[in-house]
């Protein structure tokens with residue numbers, strides 16, 4: 001096998017990387033021989049097989065099994081072992097967390113090699129939706145689940161009535177249609193059980209949210225095929241994947257699979273994950289308008305992270321012809337707004353639950369501009385408690401157009417590669433397993449990127465020096 005694979009070849013990068021890992025310490029299942037039962041598989045061989053597969057966009061366990069029999073590069077990597085597809089599939093299902101740990105360990109390797117900018121590091125944060133292993137329309141909320149169960153109940157009643165009719169009409173006679181009816185009924189009953197389980201999951205999520213209220217609660221949902229998938233735009237069942245990419249090296253330093261339909265609450269956690277991965281005290285993070293959230297921006301600043309995020313320029317929600325909020329100028333010294341008529345709007349209401357203050361003036365009654373300002377008795381302006389942090393993040397983004405160009409250049413290419421590797425969506429179901437599959441894809445993208453940056457020979461040489469500590 002040594003003769004078939006060149007000395008400077010990508011498979012040797014995979015081989016050296018896996019060789020370097022302490023897989024048992026990373027938590028890979030069945031990496032120690034079990035006292036009883038069937039012999040454990042070797043996680044290092046299966047990890048090599050998967051890295052090669054994802055690198056070459058071969059992801060299904062059956063296809064990987066075939067490669068073990070016919071692909072010389074795979075034979076080299078797995079020491080000519082042939083795994084059955086069930087063993088291959090089980091490895092990916094059973095090792096969600098260890099795969100994430102292996103992915104994080106690679107970030108620490110490239111950090112040790114000086115590929116990540118630590119001084120004045122800039123990280124681009126971006127999110128993208130990936131399809132779950134489930135068809136569109138298979139995620140329901142409480143109302144949808146109840147409506148579907150109601151329709152199912154009607155159909156079940158119809159089938160039962162038909163079966164009763166046949167029973168009384170042809171009692172004792174052979175009836176091939178009765179079997180078809182029973183099979184169809186069994187299918188409907190199964191669908192009803194799945195919907196009932198989804199309702200129970202939604203109920204549990206609702207109760208959990210009630211016990212730990214958040215400022216922006218998510219409408220609880222459950223997937224009928226993949227229980228953890230969420231409904232994304234267009235009815236797609238999927239997951240929202242966040243990534244933080246180092247602007248210098250274009251390596252993905254942190255990523256996360258979330259169940260949130262948008263990016264509104266991902267800025268601070270992703271920035272913190274990037275900061276931890278880089279070991280950086282200070283950091284600049286750039287993100288697009290979808291991440292604008294004053295509370296998140298404030299949390300970044302509190303952690304020594306500088307957020308650069310533009311605000312969405314929205315038209316007035318009060319009507320096309322009315323003054324937009326941007327026509328009102330806030331003065332932090334007096335904690336008041338100056339309106340287009342030059343009047344001061346003072347704070348008159350504070351909402352703890354919405355973390356918002358509201359400003360207004362009594363001058364609206366006699367104002368000559370009122371027709372352009374409000375259709376109500378007076379115009380009020382709401383201001384988030386974190387508006388100042390949001391405005392600072394926005395000002396940074398607007399002060400220099402370079403930031404948004406850098407964001408696009410940095411984040412979009414790795415996402416393109418991830419989309420290509422995971423074309424067609426995830427193959428596994430459930431958040432824990434999906435996180436494992438995403439970690440595999442991210443690890444492959446980073447391995448390829450590091451290989452391009454360092455060169456294959458240098459990377460093999462560096463991987464073959466001092467083994468990594470686990471973790």
Ligand code: SF4
Nearest residue numbers: 339341364367370373
């Ligand atoms: S209606 Fe009220 S808030 Fe609007 S411009 Fe006139 S005084 Fe100012």
